[in-house]
Amino acid sequence: TSSNNVREGILVGCGNPLLDISANVPMNFLDRYQMKEDDAILAEDRHMPIYRELVDGYQAEFLAGGSVQNSLRIAQWILGQPRVAVFFGCVGEDDYAQRLKEKAAAAGLDVHYQVNRGQPTGTCAVLITGTHRSLCANLAAANHFTIDHLEQPANKALVDNAKYYYISGFFLTVNPPSIMHVAETAHAKQRPFLMNLSAPFISQFFMAPLMAAMPYVDIIFGNEAEAHAFATGQGWPTDDLREIGKRIVGLEKLNPSRPRIAILTQGCDPVLLIQKDSVEEFPVTRLAVHEIVDTNGAGDAFVGGFLSQFVQGKSLDVCIRCGNYAAGHIIQNPGCTYSGSPQFVE
Ligand code: AP5
Numbered sequence: 545t546s547s548n549n550v551r552e553g554i555l556v557g558c559g560n561p562l563l564d565i566s567a568n569v570p571m572n573f574l575d576r577y578q579m580k581e582d583d584a585i586l587a588e589d590r591h592m593p594i595y596r597e598l599v600d601g602y603q604a605e606f607l608a609g610g611s612v613q614n615s616l617r618i619a620q621w622i623l624g625q626p627r628v629a630v631f632f633g634c635v636g637e638d639d640y641a642q643r644l645k646e647k648a649a650a651a652g653l654d655v656h657y658q659v660n661r662g663q664p665t666g667t668c669a670v671l672i673t674g675t676h677r678s679l680c681a682n683l684a685a686a687n688h689f690t691i692d693h694l695e696q697p698a699n700k701a702l703v704d705n706a707k708y709y710y711i712s713g714f715f716l717t718v719n720p721p722s723i724m725h726v727a728e729t730a731h732a733k734q735r736p737f738l739m740n741l742s743a744p745f746i747s748q749f750f751m752a753p754l755m756a757a758m759p760y761v762d763i764i765f766g767n768e769a770e771a772h773a774f775a776t777g778q779g780w781p782t783d784d785l786r787e788i789g790k791r792i793v794g795l796e797k798l799n800p801s802r803p804r805i806a807i808l809t810q811g812c813d814p815v816l817l818i819q820k821d822s823v824e825e826f827p828v829t830r831l832a833v834h835e836i837v838d839t840n841g842a843g844d845a846f847v848g849g850f851l852s853q854f855v856q857g858k859s860l861d862v863c864i865r866c867g868n869y870a871a872g873h874i875i876q877n878p879g880c881t882y883s884g885s886p887q888f889v890e
């Protein structure tokens with residue numbers, strides 16, 4: 545890949561570094577843990593045996609995961625130039641952390657993990673039933689991220705030095721003060737701050753910190769289910785995705801000179817780009833069933849592809865087309881992984 549001449553460290557992300565433990569399971573596995581086939585939940589005590597069970601009985605695969613880290617790895621793959629993206633999150637001091645670090649380094653991602661010696665690295669069970677996947681995240685060390693990690697001089701310099709910032713909604717369950725700190729930095733420097741609705745449970749249970757961050761958000765990503773959950777959480781009397789998107793971009797914003805943009809994905813249906821006065825559709829190239837390995841990571845890859853172009857100052861049109869390209873590629877590979885060189889043509 546050619547060099548894109550974006551500088552190192554231009555993009556900073558924060559999130560939960562998780563190792564995915566992925567396996568095909570029968571429906572009754574989900575039933576036993578009272579999970580649904582398209583869930584994304586946080587593990588409670590009753591879910592804790594899942595991880596061991598997957599490893600012992602279901603030929604589980606270990607894959608680098610964690611939503612923001614996925615997106616940044618994909619952005620790096622497309623950029624083909626190391627260390628453009630910097631990632632912060634908290635891991636334990638163990639073999640899983642080592643695996644995550646290796647995968648990140650292989651992708652060219654510049655990770656600066658906070659290390660919590662008392663907790664294991666977080667894991668996410670990915671329970672695949674046919675074309676569906678159900679996620680159960682045991683955040684463990686990831687849940688112990690603290691803002692002082694961002695305040696350490698070397699890390700503070702990385703945050704100050706970036707031009708683009710991306711944080712998932714998932715991180716709202718961990719450390720809202722860090723999110724607000726990054727959001728305020730972005731705002732003070734007039735730099736774009738991007739977030740993701742991440743999962744319906746975020747809008748259901750973490751609406752307050754989400755709304756505290758929202759005035760800073762320049763671009764918000766989400767899928768259909770997440771947009772509907774957000775609308776329900778706001779008490780909006782509509783299930784029309786376009787209308788929901790318009791209402792999201794119309795929410796209070798601190799920097800009115802840069803109106804908020806919402807980008808809503810809908811699986812193989814067109815991506816919606818919603819701005820103050822317009823809704824545009826971007827078609828998705830539908831994959832045949834036999835081409836799909838698993839859709840796990842599709843949304844994260846979409847964001848990764850988008851970011852890879854956005855940090856180069858490309859138009860939203862190019863960013864979204866690259867998002868669709870990246871998602872389409874990842875779907876044809878296990879988890880949020882890629883193979884070969886990127887083939888995106890602008
Ligand atoms: P997961 O939720 O599986 O991944 P995702 O990236 O969100 O992918 P989805 O399959 O859910 O896609 P989507 O519904 O968001 O998007 P859409 O279908 O609209 O999450 C995986 C990761 O989350 C794991 O690695 C895990 O570690 C992490 N995670 C879980 N819990 C966490 C937590 N608490 N904290 C941090 N991380 C956590 O599709 C998007 C795009 O894909 C479309 O626009 C299109 O381009 C493409 N696409 C989708 N379907 C098709 C199709 N059939 N054909 C062609 N293209 C398609």
Ligand code: NA
Binds near residue numbers: 837841877878880
């Ligand atoms: Na995949």
